[in-house]
Amino acid sequence: MHPPDFAAIRQFKNVWGNLRNISIWDFGSLINSQEAAVTAAYAWGLVPKTMSCPQCRRMMHAQERSSQKLGFRWRCRRKPHRTAVYVSPTKGTFFEHVKVSFEQALKMMFMFVRDEKLGLARKDCGIGSKTTAVDLYSYFREVCDVTQDHDFIPIGGRDDIVEVDESHLFKRKYHRGRRLRLSRHVWVFGCCSRLTKHMWIERIKDKSRPTLDRIIGGRVKRGSYIMSDYHRSYINIDRRLGFKGHGRVNHSRRFVEGCTWIRGVRPRLGDPIHNNPRYRSCKVHINNIERSWRELKKKLRTCMFPMVGNT
Ligand SMILES: [Zn+2]
Numbered sequence: 001m002h003p004p005d006f007a008a009i010r011q012f013k014n015v016w017g018n019l020r021n022i023s024i025w026d027f028g029s030l031i032n033s034q035e036a037a038v039t040a041a042y043a044w045g046l047v048p049k050t051m052s053c054p055q056c057r058r059m060m061h062a063q064e065r066s067s068q069k070l071g072f073r074w075r076c077r078r079k080p081h082r083t084a085v086y087v088s089p090t091k092g093t094f095f096e097h098v099k100v101s102f103e104q105a106l107k108m109m110f111m112f113v114r115d116e117k118l119g120l121a122r123k124d125c126g127i128g129s130k131t132t133a134v135d136l137y138s139y140f141r142e143v144c145d146v147t148q149d150h151d152f153i154p155i156g157g158r159d160d161i162v163e164v165d166e167s168h169l170f171k172r173k174y175h176r177g178r179r180l181r182l183s184r185h186v187w188v189f190g191c192c193s194r195l196t197k198h199m200w201i202e203r204i205k206d207k208s209r210p211t212l213d214r215i216i217g218g219r220v221k222r223g224s225y226i227m228s229d230y231h232r233s234y235i236n237i238d239r240r241l242g243f244k245g246h247g248r249v250n251h252s253r254r255f256v257e258g259c260t261w262i263r264g265v266r267p268r269l270g271d272p273i274h275n276n277p278r279y280r281s282c283k284v285h286i287n288n289i290e291r292s293w294r295e296l297k298k299k300l301r302t303c304m305f306p307m308v309g310n311t
Contacts, residue, residue, distance in 0.1 A: 156224030
């Protein structure tokens with residue numbers, strides 16, 4: 001094949017950001033051959049379109065070579081090198097250690113993004129070996145894990161309210177999945193911006209104050225207004241970590257604990273207060289994060305997502 005053909009690349013461009021919304025039929029007709037898959041991989045920046053020589057830093061040239069996965073390898077034979085320098089086009093990319101074809105890998109990515117069950121995905125992508133499919137899915141999860149952490153921007157802000165909560169993920173009694181067997185009690189902690197709905201969810205070992213402080217301190221911007229339940233660990237969190245304030249809801253009694261006046265929040269987070277334009281009257285609840293727990297638990301039941309029990 002070729003190093004990228006720029007004309008062919010264009011049609012794939014707008015699909016990437018849309019991966020969640022595109023139908024499986026459209027995706028299938030777009031990625032319908034190994035060649036299309038490779039072009040898409042270039043278009044989506046999964047494989048570099050150019051390569052600079054690791055030794056002299058100048059552009060390398062493509063050398064056709066049918067034994068290579070992509071039909072070529074990068075080569076530099078400029079004067080300073082005693083022998084030519086070669087680099088595989090998949091070097092340092094997702095595809096470097098993947099055992100399946102580009103077409104299968106992209107299709108599996110799509111299935112993964114759609115939360116498709118592993119067995120179904122494997123069948124539809126034509127992957128014979130179960131181990132290969134399992135490895136691919138855990139590789140995807142790993143990538144998500146790392147990028148989540150790396151690309152994360154703290155949520156909240158001076159004009160925002162952040163809901164925090166911890167939750168117990170139940171273990172399924174008769175589950176035979178090998179990864180699930182270990183888990184007895186799995187606790188997760190999450191925080192959610194009421195303004196942007198951006199959130200952070202993390203598995204926690206315990207619900208102690210140091211554990212929760214470390215996460216909230218790292219993931220929530222200073223000056224945010226915090227809402228939580230009555231768990232002991234949250235007491236005085238606003239003063240401890242430099243937040244604007246702290247509203248608490250007692251779940252044993254009700255789900256919305258009235259309203260509280262908060263200074264300087266975005267208008268759509270609360271009702272205006274007569275004669276006091278700097279404050280807004282905001283409802284005290286953590287319903288957004290509670291809803292996320294419900295969705296998470298539903299997903300854990302329906303998908304074979306071994307997110308429970310990695311330790
Ligand atoms: Zn060179």
